[in-house]
Amino acid sequence: MDKFTVLTGLVAPLDRANVDTDQIIPKEHLKSIKRTGFANALFAAWRHDPEFVLNQPRYRGATILLARKNFGCGSSREHAPWALVDYGFRCVVAPSFADIFYNNCFKNGLLPVVLSEAEVDRLFHDCAAFPGFKLVVNLEQQGVSTADGSKSMRFEVNAFRKYCLLNGLDDIGLTLRHAGKIREFEARRKAQYPWYF
Amino acid sequence: MGKTLYDKLWDSHLVHVEDDGTALIYIDRHLVHEVTSPQAYEGLKLAGRKPWRVDSVVATADHNTPTERWEEGMAGVRDPFAKLQIETLDANMREYGAKVYFPFLDKRQGIVHVIGPEQGATLPGMTVVCGDSHTSTHGAFACLAHGIGTSEVEHVLATQCLITRKMKNMRVAVDGPLGRGMTAKDVILAIIGRIGTAGGTGHAIEFAGSTIRALSMEGRMTVCNMAIEAGARAGMVAVDDTTLAYVKGRPFAPAGAEWERAAACWRGLTSDPDAKFDREVKLDARAIKPHVTWGTSPEMVVAVDEAVPDPEREKDAMRREGMERALIYMGLEPRTRMTDIRLDKVFIGSCTNSRIEDLRLAAAVVKGRRLASNIRQALVVPGSGLVKAQAEREGLDRVFRDAGFEWREPGCSMCLGMNEDRVGPGERCASTSNRNFEGRQGEGARTHLVSPAMAAAAAIAGHFVDVREWR
Numbered sequence: 001m002d003k004f005t006v007l008t009g010l011v012a013p014l015d016r017a018n019v020d021t022d023q024i025i026p027k028e029h030l031k032s033i034k035r036t037g038f039a040n041a042l043f044a045a046w047r048h049d050p051e052f053v054l055n056q057p058r059y060r061g062a063t064i065l066l067a068r069k070n071f072g073c074g075s076s077r078e079h080a081p082w083a084l085v086d087y088g089f090r091c092v093v094a095p096s097f098a099d100i101f102y103n104n105c106f107k108n109g110l111l112p113v114v115l116s117e118a119e120v121d122r123l124f125h126d127c128a129a130f131p132g133f134k135l136v137v138n139l140e141q142q143g144v145s146t147a148d149g150s151k152s153m154r155f156e157v158n159a160f161r162k163y164c165l166l167n168g169l170d171d172i173g174l175t176l177r178h179a180g181k182i183r184e185f186e187a188r189r190k191a192q193y194p195w196y197f
Numbered sequence: 198m199g200k201t202l203y204d205k206l207w208d209s210h211l212v213h214v215e216d217d218g219t220a221l222i223y224i225d226r227h228l229v230h231e232v233t234s235p236q237a238y239e240g241l242k243l244a245g246r247k248p249w250r251v252d253s254v255v256a257t258a259d260h261n262t263p264t265e266r267w268e269e270g271m272a273g274v275r276d277p278f279a280k281l282q283i284e285t286l287d288a289n290m291r292e293y294g295a296k297v298y299f300p301f302l303d304k305r306q307g308i309v310h311v312i313g314p315e316q317g318a319t320l321p322g323m324t325v326v327c328g329d330s331h332t333s334t335h336g337a338f339a340c341l342a343h344g345i346g347t348s349e350v351e352h353v354l355a356t357q358c359l360i361t362r363k364m365k366n367m368r369v370a371v372d373g374p375l376g377r378g379m380t381a382k383d384v385i386l387a388i389i390g391r392i393g394t395a396g397g398t399g400h401a402i403e404f405a406g407s408t409i410r411a412l413s414m415e416g417r418m419t420v421c422n423m424a425i426e427a428g429a430r431a432g433m434v435a436v437d438d439t440t441l442a443y444v445k446g447r448p449f450a451p452a453g454a455e456w457e458r459a460a461a462c463w464r465g466l467t468s469d470p471d472a473k474f475d476r477e478v479k480l481d482a483r484a485i486k487p488h489v490t491w492g493t494s495p496e497m498v499v500a501v502d503e504a505v506p507d508p509e510r511e512k513d514a515m516r517r518e519g520m521e522r523a524l525i526y527m528g529l530e531p532r533t534r535m536t537d538i539r540l541d542k543v544f545i546g547s548c549t550n551s552r553i554e555d556l557r558l559a560a561a562v563v564k565g566r567r568l569a570s571n572i573r574q575a576l577v578v579p580g581s582g583l584v585k586a587q588a589e590r591e592g593l594d595r596v597f598r599d600a601g602f603e604w605r606e607p608g609c610s611m612c613l614g615m616n617e618d619r620v621g622p623g624e625r626c627a628s629t630s631n632r633n634f635e636g637r638q639g640e641g642a643r644t645h646l647v648s649p650a651m652a653a654a655a656a657i658a659g660h661f662v663d664v665r666e667w668r
Contacts, residue, residue, distance in 0.1 A: 018395075034236065098398065159215075160360075179356075182221070182356065
């Protein structure tokens with residue numbers, strides 16, 4: 001997994017609430033046995049519309065997606081973050097995320113940032129007002145600021161996830177450090193509740 | 198202080214906790230299907246790792262399998278990409294193994310959330326995961342069950358654990374008797390209508406109250422299935438006699454003396470009377486009417502005797518825009534009576550409503566009648582090969598066929614349209630599935646979520662009707 005430290009990137013605004021995983025990647029595009037190659041499938045149905053945000057030249061090359069509440073609701077398909085990452089996004093900023101999607105982002109070097117409704121509102125305004133609007137996302141400091149430093153906001157992130165993302169660490173390797181504990185737990189459970197085995 | 202059911206399930210699976218609350222929990226049952234597993238097995242192989250415990254795995258192909266032409270075998274799978282996913286699962290099962298694998302064309306194949314309980318592979322007190330968000334279904338058995346992403350599928354394969362954090366406790370209590378024709382589907386749609394699609398985010402929901410207690414296991418599965426549509430990764434129901442009666446005698450359930458011991462343990466899988474919930478919601482079952490969604494999110498739902506809402510009456514600007522966008526997509530005018538909405542297709546199936554009880558309810562409505570002339574296609578897709586066989590023994594297939602329905606082979610089918618069972622652009626479908634998102638059943642498809650009885654009645658009438666008045 002790629003490390004995430006500091007990202008300075010162009011912001012693309014997606015002004016809709018409850019964007020679900022069927023919109024992020026429609027199921028026609030799930031038929032691959034690989035983790036890559038989903039860039040063209042991202043928001044596939046909406047991209048037929050020439051006015052759609054990703055079709056506007058001013059947002060070409062965006063690496064930060066600005067979104068509304070409950071982003072990523074619906075399916076557990078990891079193809080959703082895969083498609084966002086494949087397209088070039090490294091960060092999604094929204095007032096709230098659906099649980100499974102939020103979790104899946106961290107496994108793929110994609111940072112989901114939760115800011116308040118008011119902060120997100122202001123960013124939508126700035127995005128519309130200033131062509132080429134960029135943000136600087138600093139994971140170590142848990143901060144989001146405008147490129148000129150005039151505004152800065154703080155976000156929360158769980159310490160373990162932050163550590164893994166900052167260092168690009170593989171979860172499985174980290175968990176296997178506890179292999180002994182897992183084996184002990186399993187042996188105890190098997191003795192006590194053999195019907196689960 | 199007392200513990201909730203979720204607290205008990207959490208505590209009994211805790212392997213390790215970090216200082217910041219990040220925990221490792223042990224996974225008892227890992228359900229695997231063809232769409233979200235190939236990348237996980239590939240990752241395992243690339244890293245030179247072996248599965249930790251293959252006998253925790255129960256696998257089947259369900260998402261993209263065709264529901265006709267089974268007599269042609271694999272040649273009946275026309276889509277080369279679907280075929281590749283099915284064959285990849287076959288190959289991974291051959292290489293790594295599982296407790297049991299029901300491949301495409303097997304008599305016991307079916308939707309993963311139908312066959313787990315049916316086989317007794319889902320047992321009370323288990324942690325159950327699957328690369329599918331409707332894994333919450335298994336919470337009906339007092340399991341901690343939720344969907345995971347493919348990276349987590351690989352993680353569980355490699356370590357038998359999941360890295361997670363404890364959720365908050367929420368209780369949704371539904372009390373009172375349900376009216377005539379009301380089903381578990383109407384109960385869960387009413388709950389989602391009340392709390393919204395993000396209402397349960399960050400929470401594990403326990404469904405409780407006399408109405409839930411009175412539901413069959415099939416009904417409880419329908420309710421827990423859609424917990425994710427209320428934003429909660431996990432939904433659950435405490436163990437009672439209904440739970441034990443369902444599990445007893447299933448192929449993978451314990452038997453004899455071991456059954457007695459297990460059943461005694463499972464009796465404790467309830468919330469303590471003094472347990473504290475972070476959030477509680479109460480619903481009166483007597484007020485629940487047949488529900489129909491009108492928009493592109495499950496929370497956009499009304500009772501069948503109501504009308505499509507008017508966005509102009511919505512004060513919140515963000516919500517108003519969402520409603521307007523949904524109405525354009527759905528091709529509906531505000532204030533249209535729900536019973537005036539005419540349909541093109543009907544789908545009875547999915548992990549929400551494809552069990553024997555669902556098919557019986559729908560068949561009772563259909564019996565002796567014919568599809569309305571405007572219905573272009575009506576599908577009945579049983580949840581598993583065993584459900585299909587049972588329905589055929591009861592003659593339900595004849596009831597549906599005689600009415601003009603197509604009686605298909607089991608699978609996920611038109612719920613998500615990954616195979617060729619789709620709703621066309623602009624077509625309107627009454628569906629017993631779980632999601633009415635834009636494009637869910639096919640690009641441009643317009644989905645209305647309803648109960649099996651409501652879908653069946655709509656197929657006969659050609660438009661939505663109040664099933665309470667069905668004679």
